[in-house]
Amino acid sequence: MAISRERLLADAPEPRDVPAAELTAAVAAGRRVVVLDDDPTGTQSIRDLPVLTAWTREDLEWAFAQETPGFFVLTNTRSLAPQDAARTNREVARAALDVARDLGVDCAFASRGDSTLRGHFPLETDVLGAESAAAGQDVDGVLLVPALIEPGRITVDSVHWMRTADGMVPVGETEFARDRTFGYRSSDLRDWVAEKTGGRVPRDAVTAVPLAELRSGGPAAVARILGGITGGLPVVADAATDEDLRVLVAGLLRAEADGGRFVYRTGPSFVRARTGQRAHPPADSADLRAAEPGPDDPRAGSSRGLVVVGSHVGLTTRQLAALLADGRTAEAELDVARVLDPAACAEHIAQVTTRVVALLRAGAPEDVVLRTSRELVGGRDAEHSLEIARTVSAALVAVVRSVLAEVRPAFVLAKGGITSSDVATGGLGIRRAWSRGTLLPGTASIWEPVSGPATGVPYGVFAGNVGDEHGLRDAVRRLREAAC
DSSP states (O other): OOBOHHHHTTTSOOOOOOOHHHHHHHHHHSOEEEEEESSGGGGGGOOSEEEESOOOHHHHHHHHHSSSSEEEEEOOGGGSOHHHHHHHHHHHHHHHHHHHHHHTOOEEEEEEOOTTOOSOTTHHHHHHHHHHHHTTOOOOEEEEEOOBTTTTEEEETTEEEEEETTEEEEGGGSGGGGOTTTOOOOOBHHHHHHHHTTTSSOGGGOEEEOHHIIIIIHHHHHHHHHHTOOTTEEEEEOBSSHHHHHHHHHHHHHHHHTTOOEEEEEOHHHHHHHTTOOOOOOOOHHHHTOOOOOTTOOSEEOSSOEEEEOOOSHHHHHHHHHHHHTTOEEEEEEOHHHHTOTTTHHHHHHHHHHHHHHHHHTOTTOEEEEEEOSSOOOOSSHHHHHHHHHHHHHHHHHHHHHHHTTEEOSOEEEESHHHHHHIIIIISOOSEEEEEEEEETTTEEEEEEOSSTTTTOOEEEEOTTOSOTTHHHHHHHHHHHHHO
16 A cells, blocks of 8 residues: 555644754753664764774773764674574663763663664563663663654654655555564554564553644653653654654653653664754765875775675665666675585685675776675574574675775775674774764765774665665765765
């Protein structure tokens, strides 16, 4: 069932906004927000926030020391089995709460999930709530805000919608609802909560923040609704515009100032509002050139960029085809069947590495695409499918790590959530970075690594399930122009 956005919002009041100075002041007075990002694409809507890929005391102290309303911790839990995702969330929460306590900082946790509802819910918010309670900070509610405004993932009357070429479609009717690992049936977030909790939280126990309340009642109405939540129960919030999210955050901060405490499960756009930001133009050349390689870097620099494509969703495959059709890329394929064959894997990785290094050393005008073969290899069940994905991603990372030891690309762009995370941590060795903005509005972000062998290499992060058919091509073009 596809309908136009205009018809979907026909009966809604006009959006209202919160003055920028008012929201900035409320954010500054509020809790620092620690965003546990289940893949690195959560930074696609913000700029100038720190990003950690490790959570040692030293790393967390560095992040808390930055004069920002919050920071990201990349957990990559969407690629993990449930027990490992729970352990990772527990480790991050305990470490952050310990450091925050010692520094005299009060913090709130955001569990950044997918705008198409895939991921470990309610597991991750359950863990964050339990760890907060153990630290003497009982959680009153779990606020669910999956909206991602730019590509048209919005929530109206508690139903989550996705923009497609045919119009707005309930997200439960899209390919993402059929995900092998995180599939679901419900588009109404109240039913989705009941489905995902196995009935532990029934539909009628889920509170809604309707669009009409946001737009007519403003922050006061939001604060009134949130002020009545207790017992850690879920609250689902409508949002169709950035203005809606700013009203929501203004009301949330009022409720928190009155003593309320919430864990947030959100898409990327909420984080932008919660940190007091508004949509920025895409990063310019100065942003993309902010980092410089160290003068003692022994590696030869390449005038070519490296594009790493691991995501297998249909949209990514179409975007890859458009990039290759541009005629300005050379490619190297990592064959999934050979990667999954223990007898062939090591030799194949070495061969692909040799080819990528040779292509990068050849110089402009062609950039280099390192991609997995496009035939999707499914597992016996959800956990086996995740295991296959991790094995393939590990092979990609091994190639990138070996390539980076020999040559310094002009830039690196990774396509796919799991791919982006694994390339950042395992391939490029990034522990600390700054998110410097977007390559394409709300779609792909650019990081400035400030530690490890990738310092000075602009790193583009592009989710698998966003952008139009030419999004990957356009992102590569922007990076290429900036690197020239």
